[in-house]
Amino acid sequence: MRYVWRRLGHALLVLFGVSFLTFVLAAAAPGRFGDELRLDPRISPETVEAMRVRYGVNDAVPAQYLRWLQSIARGEFGFSIAYNGPVGPLLWPRVRNTLLLTVPATLLSWLIALPLGTWSAARRGAWLDRLSAGATTTLLGIPELLLGLGLLLFAVRTGYFPTGGMTSLDFDELGRWQKVRDVLVHLVLPVTALTLAGLPILVRHVRASVGEVVRARFIQAARASGVPEPRLLVRHALRTAANPLISLFGLSVAGLLSASLVIETIMSWPGLGPLLLDAVAARDLHVVVAAVSCSTVLLVAGNLLADGLLYLADPRVRPERA
Amino acid sequence: MTRRLAALTLALSVVFAAGTDVASQQAAATEWLVSRADVGRPGGQLVVIERAEPRTLNPVVAVDAPSKEILARTTADLIHVDRETQQPQPALARSWTVSPDGRRFTLSLRHGVRFSDGQPFDADDVVFSFTVYLDEKVGSPQRDLLIVGDKPITVRKIDQYTVQVDLAEPYAIGERLFDSVAMLPRHLLETPYTEGRLARMWAVGTAADAFAGLGPFRLREYVPGQRLTLERNPFYWKTDRAGTHLPYLDRLVFVFVPSEDAQALRFQAGDADVTTRLSAANFEVLMRDRGRRNYDLLDAGPGLDYTFLFFNQNTVASNDAPQVARRRGWFRQLAFRQAVSLAIDRDAIVRLVYRGRATPLWGHVPPGNKLWVNRSLPRPSRSPDRARERLRSAGFSWNAAGALVDKDGQVVDFTIVTNTGNTERIQIATIVQDDLKQVGIRVGVVTLELRTLLQRLLTTHDYDACVLALGASDGDPSTEMNVWLSSGGTHLWNPEQASPATPWEAEIDTLMRRQLTERDVQARKRLYDRVQELVAENLPVISLVSPSVLAGTTKGLGNLRPTIFDHHALWNVDELFWRGRPAGGTR
Amino acid sequence: MTSRPQPAGRNYQVALVALGVVYLAAIFAGFLAPYDPSTQSRDLAFVPPTGLHWVDMSGTIHLRPFVYEDGRSYPLRFFVRGAPYRVGRFFQSDRHLFGVDEPAMLLLLGSDGFGRDQLSRLLYGALISLFAGPLGAALSVALGLVLGGLAGFFGGWVDTVVMRAAELFLAVPWFYLLFAVRMALPLRIEPQEAFLMILTIVAVVGWARPARLIRGMVLSGRTRDYVVAARALGASDLHVLRRHVLPQASGIALTQAALLAPQYILAEATLSFFGLGVGEPVPSWGNMLAVLQRYDVLSSYWWMFLPGGALLAVFLLYYLLADALHERVAALPG
Secondary structure, rough: HHHHHHHHHHHHHHHHHHHHHHHHHHHHHHOOOHHHHHHHOOOHHHHHHHHHHHHOOOOOOOHHHHHHHHHOOOOOOOOEEOOOEEHHHHHHHHHHHHHHHHHHHHHHHHHHHHHHHHHHHHOOOOOHHHHHHHHHHHHHOOOOHHHHHHHHHHHHHHHHOOOOOOOOOHHHHOOOHHHHHHHHHHHHHHHHHHHHHHHHHHHHHHHHHHHHOOOOHHHHHHHHOOOOHHHHHHHHHHHHHHHHHHHHHHHHHHHHOOOOHHHHHOOOOOHHHHHHHOOOOHHOOHHHHHHHHHHHHHHHHHHHHHHHHHHOOOOOOOOOOO | OOHHHHHHHHHHHHHHHHHHHHHHOOOOOOOOEEOOEEEEEEEOOEEEEEOOOOEOOOOOOOOOOOHHHHHHHHHHOOOEEOOOOOOOEEEEEEEEEEOOOOEEEEEEEEOOOOEEEEEEEEHHHHHHHHHHHOOOOOOOOOHOEEEEEEEEEEEEEEEEOOEEEEEOOOOOHHHHHHHOOOOHHHHHHHHHHHHHHHHOEOOOOOOOHOOOOOOOOOEEEEEOOOOOEEEOOOOOEEOOOOOOOOOOOOOOEEOOOOOOHHHHHHHHHHOOOOEEEEOHHHHHHHHHHHHHHHHEEEEEOOEEEEEEEEOOOOOOOOOOOOOHHHHHHHHOOHHHHHHHHHHHHHHHHHHHHHOOOEEEEOOOOOOOOOOOOOOOOOOOOHHHHHHHHHHHHHHHHHEOOOOOOOOOOOOOOEEEEEEEOOOHHHHHHHHHHHHHHOOOOOEEEEEOOOOOOHHHHHOOOOOOEEEEEEEEEOOOOOHHHHHHHHOOOOOOOOOOOOOOOOHHHHHHHHHHHHHHHHHHHHHHHHHHHHHHHHHHOOOOEEEEEEEEEEEEEEEEEEOOOOOOOOOOOOOOOOOEEEOOOOOOOOO | OOOOOOOOHHHHHHHHHHHHHHHHHHOHHHHHHHHOOOOOOOOOOOOOOOEEEOOOOOOEEEEEEEEEEEEEEEEOOEEEEEEEEEEOEEEEEEEEEEEEEOOOOOOOOOOOOOEEEEHHHHHHHHHHHHHHHHHHHHHHHHHHHHHHHHHHHHHHHHHHHHHHHHHHHHHHHHHHHHHHHHOOOOOOHHHHHHHHHHHHHHHOOHHHHHHHHHHHHHOOOHHHHHHHHHHOEEEEEOHHHHHHHHHHHHHHHHHHHHHHHHHHHHHHHHHHOOOOOOOOOOOOHHHHHHHHHHHHHHHHHHHHHHHHHHHHHHHHHHHHHHHHHHHHOOOOOO
C-alpha cells in the first residue's frame, strides 16, 4: 500500500516535470501567438504586440508557469489566448469524445490481437501465420492518414457510413436510443481505422512472446505428458508470455488520449486531437499543456496499472531490490 | 359652440400627438430595407462547411477567419458594400451625407430596428460600439481600420437616430470605412465594458440567449468540435419585394471539418450544401461525380489572392556572415530579379498546380480585382534566353559545369522557403526550383511550419527567398497600406523601414499616402496604377499566379450569386432560398 | 535431447540475401533508374505507366519490347547514356541499365504531378529511407535495451529513476523541440542531412517505449533465478547481463526493431507535414507515400500506389529477418 502512495507521489512529480518541460520547450520553439496576424495587412504590428503583452505571452517562462499553476488552483486549468476563455470547458468534452473513440478501439485491437497472435505462434509457418504476417506488414505500411482517407473514400462511394463527425445534424431531435445508435454509426469508421492502425504492433508482440514461451522446454514437457493443446496455450503459455504484453497494455492505456490525433483530424471527430493540433499551430500554450497533462495522467495511470498487473501475474517480480 | 369644439379638437389633437410621439419613441414603425433580389420562399436549412472552429463570437476581439465568417451572419453594419456591385449600400444607416471636405459623415439610422432579442437599436448603440472599438485598453484589431490621418475617428450622437462621424483628414474610401464594423448591443455589453471584461464576453459556448445582434441570423446552438447552428432572426430589418421578412432560411448550420480533403469528401457525400475554398485538384475530383450527386460546382473566376516570390532585401547587418552579404547583393540587383522572373514558367504553374484554374500574374493586382487592376502592364513571356541575357548584363557568368557564378566566381545558389500546410505553394516552389535550374541557378526548397517561417521572415530576417500569398479582402488599395508602405509591417521583403531604402519605394510611399486621401475615383486609380507599374518594374515581389475562386453548392439554391469576395457564397445569405424543395437541407 | 530442426535458418538466409539485393539496388540507383529523379516533364504530369509492347500494330512479334510515342515505336535499349549520376563519392557515370530514345519516355511506374519518373524516384529514394528507418530503429532499441535492461536488472532506485524518466519522455510533446532544432539549423544544409538529424532526435527521444517493454521482461522471475545462481557462482554483473538478461530481452528488442524501422520510414511523411521532412525535389519513400494522402491523388491516380509494393516487400523482409534472428537467439542455450 505504501508502494501505491509512493507511486502517486512520483506521478505528481512526473506531472509537474512534464508540464514545466512543455512550457520550456514551447518557449524555445520559434514563433509566438499572433504571428500569423502579421500577414494580415489590416492589422498593425503594434496591435499584435499589444495583444501579446496583454496575454503575457512575452513573459519569462517561470512567470508563465506560475500563472498556469494559479489557474489550476482556481479550477480553470489555464487560459486559452485563442479562445479567450478558461481551458477547462474546452477540454473536458473533447477528452470524453476521444475516450469514446479510443477505448473501444483499444479493446477491439486487443480482442483481435490476442487470439490471432497466439494461434500464429502456435502454428508457426502455417497459412494463418503467413496471412497474419502479410496483413500486419501491409497495415504497418499504410500511414494512418492514408488509412483514414481510404475509409472515408469507402464511405463516400458506398454511402453506408457517415463521412465524419460524431453526431448527425438532427441529433437533438432524436430519441434516446436513436441518439445512441447515431453515435455508434459515426463511431464505426474511426474505430475501424484506429483498430487497424494499432493491430500490427499488438499481433506481432503477442506472437513473439507467446512463440518464445511455446518453444520453451517446460511447455514441450507438458505437451509430451499429454496436456491438451488449448489448455496448454491458455493456462501456461499465455500467463508466462503475459509479461511484455502487460507492459504493452500499460502503454495502450497510456496512449488513450494521444493515439487518435490523426484519425480524429481526418474524420472530423471532435476529440482532443484537432484541438491540440490547432493549439500547437497557434502557440496557445495553456491548451497544449493542459492536453499534454491529461495525456500524462493516463500515461502514469497506465504504467502504474501495468506494474501492478506484472506483480500479480508473476509474484517473483520485485520492483524493489531484494 | 364651434370655438369650444375647436378648442376640444385642439386639445385632443395635442393629446393625441403627444400620445403618438410617446408611442413612436417606444416603437417606431420599422423602416425596412427592401431587397431587390428574386422573391423566394421561406423555409429549409443550409449546411455550410467551415474549415475550423470559431475561436470567439465576440466581434470586438475576433481575428480568425471562421469567427469572422460566422459573425458576419449574426451582426450588421451601418453601411455595407454590396459584394456584387462593389458599391456601398445603406444598411443600418438608411442614408448619409458627406461634408464637402470629406471629413464629416452624418448618418441617418434606420428607425424601428431591433436586436435579435427584441431590444431597440439606436444611436446610443452606435456610439457605444465605436467607443469600444476605439478603446486602446480593449485592444480590438478593428481599431487599426478606424484610424484616419493617424488619428482615430470620432463619433457623436446628434439625436436618437442620427450620428456624426468626423475624420482627421479626407479618406478616399469614405463610407466604406463602416463596412463590416458590427454594431454592438449596448444593453448587454455596456456593463461588462465598464467593468473591463468585455474581451471575455461572448466566448464560444456562451448560452444563446446571452447574445444579441442585428444580422439575419442569431445563435441557436453550438456543439463543440462539430457544428454551430444559427436560426432566423425574427427581428431582421430586411424584406423582399413582396413584403416577406428575410431571411428565407430557417437555419444556417456551420459544420467544422479541419482537413481540406475531408471537406471535399463530406461535400461530395452530401453532408453539406455549401463548400468554398476548394482546391483546384479537389474541384476536378468533384466535377467527375457531379452528375450522380445533385450538386453544382462554381468557378467564379480569378480571385483576389496573389501568390508571389520575393527575395530578402533587408539591409545587411554588420555582424552578418560574408556569404549573407554576398547573397543579399545578388538579390538587390534588379537585373537578377528580372532574370528570375523571366525564367519562371507561370503557365506550368497554372496548368500543373491549379489545373488551369488560375491566372498568371505579372503585377500584384490580379485581374479579378476589376476596379483596380492596371491592364496596361507588360507581360513578358517566359524566356530562359532573355533571363540569361539579363544575368550577363549584371556581371554573372556560367562556369564549366553550367552553374551560374557571380562576378567574383562564387556559385549562385539560394533557398526558397515556404510554409507547410499549403501543398500548392510547395508545388509552386518546386516548379520555380526546376525553372531556375535551367538557367544554372541551384535552388533548395525548404518548407517550414508557418510560425517558424514568419519568425525567419519578420524577426530574424534569416532567409533567402520565399513563396507566399496575400489575399486582399475587398481589393481596395487602402487595405494594403502595410504591404506597400516602406514602414509597413507587411512590407515583406524589407519591413518596417525607418526611411525608404530605395527611390522607388519612396515614390510608392508618396503615392500610397496620396491615394488614401484622394476622393476622386479616377485620380485614385491613376495613382494606384502608377504603384503597380513601379512594383512590376522593380520587382520587390515577383508575382506568379492568382487562383480562381472555386465553390460547390447543392442544386436548387435560389438567389445564389457567387462572387470572388468573402463570403463567396454566403454574402447574401439573407436572400438565399430553396427552390421547389420542402424545408429540408442536405441531399 | 534431440536438437530441434532449424527451419528458420533458411528464412534467415533468404531474408538477408533479399535485403542485400535491395540495398545494393538502392546504392546503384543511378544505374538502375532510367532518369534523374528531379527531371520534370511538364507535359506528362500524372500519366499512368507506359505500356511495353512486344507485338506491333502489324502483328509482328519483336523480341525486344518497345513503347509507342506519337505513332512511332521506340525499342527498349540497354546500357544507354542518360543523365549523369554518381555512386557514393567517387564513381561517376552516365550509363543506365535501360532506357528509350528521346522523345519517348519510359515511365514504368507512371509519373507524378510534375512529370517525374516514379521508378527513378523510387530507386533514388530507397537509399535515404532504407538508411533512416533501420538507423532510427537501432537507436531507439539500443537505448531502450541499455536503459530498460539496467532498470530491470538493478531494480530499486535505478528502476524508479529510469521509469519516471521514460514517462517524461513519453509524455512531453517533442515537436516543439523539433521546431526549435529546425529553426536553429541553417537553411542551406542538404535536405537529407536536416532530415537525418531530426530523425535521430526522434529516435533518441523514442527510447522510452522499448525500454519499458524490456524492463518488464528483465524484471521477470526466470531471469532472477539465473541471476541468483550465476551470482552465487561468482559471475559479475556484466557477465550475467550479457549471457542471461540480453537473450531474454532480445525477443522484444527484435520485435520492436522490426516494428520501428517501418514506422521511422513512414515517419517522414508525418514530419514533412511539420516541415521537418526531406525537402523537394529529393525523393524518399516517405514523401512518395505522403502524396497519396491527398484526396485527388488517392481517387484518381492508381499507379501512385505502386511504390507501396516495394515498401511492403522491404517491411516484410525486415520482419522475416527479425523473426529468424529471434529464432536463432531463442535457440541459444540459457
